[in-house]
Amino acid sequence: MHKYDKDRALVDRQILTDRQGEVMDRPGRVGDKSFYIESYGCQMNFADSEIVASILADIGYSATASMDSADLILINTCSIREKAEDTVRKRLRIFDKAKRRRPGTLVGVLGCMAERLKKKFLEEERLVDMVVGPDAYRDLPALLASAEEGQKGINVLLSREETYADVAPVRLNSNGVSAFISIMRGCDNMCSFCVVPFTRGRERSRDPYSVIAEASQLYEQGYKEVTLLGQNVDSYQWSHEESGESVNFARLLGLVADIGPDLRVRFSTSHPKDITDEVLHTIAAYRNICDYIHLPVQSGSSRILSRMNRTYDREWYMERVESIYRIIPDCAISSDIITGFCGETEEEHRETLSMVEWAGYTMSYMFYYSERPGTLAARKYEDDVDLATKKRRLAEVIDLQRTVSHQHNLRDVGKTMEILLEGRSKKSDRHWKGRNSQNKIVIMPMMDGYAIGDYVDVKISDTTSATLLGDIIQKSQYSS
Numbered sequence: 394m395h396k397y398d399k400d401r402a403l404v405d406r407q408i409l410t411d412r413q414g415e416v417m418d419r420p421g422r423v424g425d426k427s428f429y430i431e432s433y434g435c436q437m438n439f440a441d442s443e444i445v446a447s448i449l450a451d452i453g454y455s456a457t458a459s460m461d462s463a464d465l466i467l468i469n470t471c472s473i474r475e476k477a478e479d480t481v482r483k484r485l486r487i488f489d490k491a492k493r494r495r496p497g498t499l500v501g502v503l504g505c506m507a508e509r510l511k512k513k514f515l516e517e518e519r520l521v522d523m524v525v526g527p528d529a530y531r532d533l534p535a536l537l538a539s540a541e542e543g544q545k546g547i548n549v550l551l552s553r554e555e556t557y558a559d560v561a562p563v564r565l566n567s568n569g570v571s572a573f574i575s576i577m578r579g580c581d582n583m584c585s586f587c588v589v590p591f592t593r594g595r596e597r598s599r600d601p602y603s604v605i606a607e608a609s610q611l612y613e614q615g616y617k618e619v620t621l622l623g624q625n626v627d628s629y630q631w632s633h634e635e636s637g638e639s640v641n642f643a644r645l646l647g648l649v650a651d652i653g654p655d656l657r658v659r660f661s662t663s664h665p666k667d668i669t670d671e672v673l674h675t676i677a678a679y680r681n682i683c684d685y686i687h688l689p690v691q692s693g694s695s696r697i698l699s700r701m702n703r704t705y706d707r708e709w710y711m712e713r714v715e716s717i718y719r720i721i722p723d724c725a726i727s728s729d730i731i732t733g734f735c736g737e738t739e740e741e742h743r744e745t746l747s748m749v750e751w752a753g754y755t756m757s758y759m760f761y762y763s764e765r766p767g768t769l770a771a772r773k774y775e776d777d778v779d780l781a782t783k784k785r786r787l788a789e790v791i792d793l794q795r796t797v798s799h800q801h802n803l804r805d806v807g808k809t810m811e812i813l814l815e816g817r818s819k820k821s822d823r824h825w826k827g828r829n830s831q832n833k834i835v836i837m838p839m840m841d842g843y844a845i846g847d848y849v850d851v852k853i854s855d856t857t858s859a860t861l862l863g864d865i866i867q868k869s870q871y872s873s
């Protein structure tokens with residue numbers, strides 16, 4: 394065991410640690426080369442960076458937090474909005490300076506922007522040595538070997554099979570308590586505003602037994618929470634060619650929850666057209682499957698939902714929300730919302746506002762429409778809502794969501810709830826941060842006799858629109 398050495402830590406503190414933060418060596422996997430990685434975008438991208446770290450560890454690369462001491466600089470990119478791509482270009486300017494300071498340093502671009510731009514990236518960005526798409530990370534060792542010979546490399550082939558099921562992720566940015574597990578890749582939906590089907594390819598579900606093995610290993614290592622990841626987890630469907638055994642999302646949830654009563658199970662992202670009552674009843678049947686569902690609505694207007702090709706309308710969505718609250722009364726729902734989509738009228742904007750109020754979301758990711766090249770919307774519709782209107786509508790949705798979140802939190806004041814201690818509060822090192830089953834952040838004063846990873850019963854005394862405040866009463870029945 395080493396003394397914790399910050400220079401070996403990845404940006405975002407993403408190194409292999411146990412709960413005490415001690416660095417753990419993977420026997421025979423740490424070599425004399427180092428890589429520095431920055432990850433952007435969705436949880437899938439952060440989970441992919443852990444796959445990349447594992448593939449690199451197998452060829453002797455270990456992680457560093459210092460860009461200036463790295464042999465390899467990587468950026469795992471997002472392409473969901475123009476702003477996300479602007480961020481990548483700004484980071485490349487910084488990497489360029491690092492490369493000039495340390496000639497021989499290699500630079501690689503990974504993820505959705507790499508997949509969207511392909512070889513254009515090599516043409517536009519001279520400092521880039523490798524462009525690697527989300528399904529081509531196994532090719533990194535070969536691309537690196539060529540790049541070390543001065544040969545720039547690219548692999549942006551999308552796959553219909555690749556799930557990296559046999560690659561044991563290197564846990565990055567880990568608090569030793571919660572971890573992501575990707576259960577599927579790609580997306581078969583074709584929402585008209587979205588680049589994901591073009592950057593991550595067709596849907597494929599991972600072997601459930603490799604998911605269970607990964608979750609069991611985490612549980613044995615002391616992790617207390619896993620989040621099952623997919624662009625649309627509700628369409629998870631795996632079947633065994635010979636035995637004909639098939640596993641859908643509801644069954645997979647149950648199989649993971651059976652690993653241990655004190656292993657919390659979360660998942661993201663759900664799709665309103667595919668979420669079934671079977672999934673809802675499975676959540677209700679397991680105390681350790683969290684009462685929280687992220688259910689993107691995108692718009693409250695059926696006409697706009699049809700233009701977005703979301704394949705459900707306002708009524709269908711509301712029926713799903715009613716079913717969630719009927720089957721799991723304490724469930725919290727969060728959402729994704731886009732304002733100012735092509736052709737959106739003021740009246741349709743008000744339908745989105747009324748949906749936020751009616752659904753009672755605990756929080757939402759809210760953005761104004763950003764046209765993405767190559768998408769159905771970019772080809773079919775004029776981006777005709779002016780920027781000022783997009784921003785004004787976004788501000789109105791954010792304001793309303795803040796009020797709705799606060800009302801939801803106010804109903805929790807006075808309650809006692811089970812919290813999983815995850816780490817220190819960002820704002821005070823004399824306070825802990827944790828979350829309840831509804832995925833709400835709770836801040837409480839530190840107390841002796843408790844530690845990160847404990848389940849504790851907390852009495853909620855106050856709240857803001859984003860955070861609950863409370864005091865630890867005792868260890869909960871599930872605390873080890």
Ligand code: SF4
Nearest residue numbers: 580582584587589624
């Ligand atoms: S469900 Fe729609 S928005 Fe989500 S990743 Fe798939 S295409 Fe994109």
